[in-house]
Amino acid sequence: SEFQDYDFLQFLGLEKAPSPHRFQPVPRILRKIIRAREDAAASGASQDLCYVKELGVRGNLLQLLPDQGFFLNTQKPPQDGSCLQKVLYFNLSAIQEKGKLTLAQLTLDLGPRSYYHLRPELVVALSMVKDRGAWGRSHPALGRLLTQLSVPGPQGPLQFNLQGVAKDWNRNRLKNLDLYLEILVKEDRYSGVNVQRENACDRLVRSLHASLLVATLNPKRCHPSSRKRR
Amino acid sequence: AAIPVPKGFCRNLCHRHQLFISFQDLGWHKWVIAPKGFMANYCHGDCPFSMTTYSNSSNYAFMQALMHRVDPKVPKAVCVPTKLSPISMLYQDSDKNVILRHYEDMVVDECGCG
Numbered sequence A: 001s002e003f004q005d006y007d008f009l010q011f012l013g014l015e016k017a018p019s020p021h022r023f024q025p026v027p028r029i030l031r032k033i034i035r036a037r038e039d040a041a042a043s044g045a046s047q048d049l050c051y052v053k054e055l056g057v058r059g060n061l062l063q064l065l066p067d068q069g070f071f072l073n074t075q076k077p078p079q080d081g082s083c084l085q086k087v088l089y090f091n092l093s094a095i096q097e098k099g100k101l102t103l104a105q106l107t108l109d110l111g112p113r114s115y116y117h118l119r120p121e122l123v124v125a126l127s128m129v130k131d132r133g134a135w136g137r138s139h140p141a142l143g144r145l146l147t148q149l150s151v152p153g154p155q156g157p158l159q160f161n162l163q164g165v166a167k168d169w170n171r172n173r174l175k176n177l178d179l180y181l182e183i184l185v186k187e188d189r190y191s192g193v194n195v196q197r198e199n200a201c202d203r204l205v206r207s208l209h210a211s212l213l214v215a216t217l218n219p220k221r222c223h224p225s226s227r228k229r230r
Numbered sequence B: 001a002a003i004p005v006p007k008g009f010c011r012n013l014c015h016r017h018q019l020f021i022s023f024q025d026l027g028w029h030k031w032v033i034a035p036k037g038f039m040a041n042y043c044h045g046d047c048p049f050s051m052t053t054y055s056n057s058s059n060y061a062f063m064q065a066l067m068h069r070v071d072p073k074v075p076k077a078v079c080v081p082t083k084l085s086p087i088s089m090l091y092q093d094s095d096k097n098v099i100l101r102h103y104e105d106m107v108v109d110e111c112g113c114g
Helices: A005-013 A028-043 A163-172 A194-207 B049-053 B059-070
Strands: A061-066 A071-072 A082-091 A098-109 A122-131 A141-151 A157-161 A178-183 A208-215 B015-022 B032-034 B038-039 B040-046 B081-093 B098-113
Touching: A028 A061, A028 B032, A028 B081, A061 A082, A082 A194, A082 A208, A082 B032, A098 A178, A141 A157, A141 B015, A141 B040, A178 A194, A194 B015, B015 B098, B038 B098, B059 B098
Parallel strands: none
Antiparallel strands: A061 A208, A061 B098, A071 A082, A082 A178, A098 A157, A098 A208, A122 A141, A122 A178, B015 B038, B015 B040, B032 B081, B040 B081, B081 B098
């Protein structure tokens, strides 16, 4: 008889079979976790799948949310060292498990590592957005500065643990998360050449990829953590 | 696909029957990244009195089999899972989200009379 995959999908917590247009890049951490779990299952080792040891958090569902935000001021040449400004937008209502958020980790991938683009040094500033304003046009009203850090060059992934977001989400089920990202070029009297900055900024606008990895713990699906007796 | 039981095994006795569902057969490989399929094993087979005195059967199965011998109206012990394991699924939904979700007690690893 025809396999009723509808029932199986429902059981898996899905309304219907997803139909993605194309596969999103799967971060290494998720591949590493699923491979470790498949190896453990194949060897018959017992597993606590409500604890994600690779991330050090409890959770029975990991979800990678893509950034759906927009760049600001793309048509103007960069001023006062600013290289790019972007509103990052994550749709938190897409989180499929209605448990407790135990992790919110933002990854900014500045682009592939290469020997050619080692400079210029950058400053990455991340702020909360109080009011996004008109979508895609006006400059948002900024909330508190979450972090500001220097990176040696425009390449490789940066990770930020947004624990505050997790707390807010658990408290009042935010529908979405808006962040304001600004990347500035650190003045460097040796390089000093604007051309390098513009190339770096153009490359960054093309290669920047932001994503938010969230972990949720549904107590109904996860027995309280059986802490090992000391 | 049914995976054959090792030779010389009493087929009618309670044991684990292995069944593999390939996600490719369901057309799910378009959105499930890993694993490639799902072990839908099940327990089936007879639980005669002799069976309940060994393997991983429970004590009450032994008592039930003993009572069945005395009074056939008492049903026999039944073939049930005695060890289960979870699975994790890495898949993509229709909104470009990549999801790693786990499901407890999904795969039957061992069976016994219970």
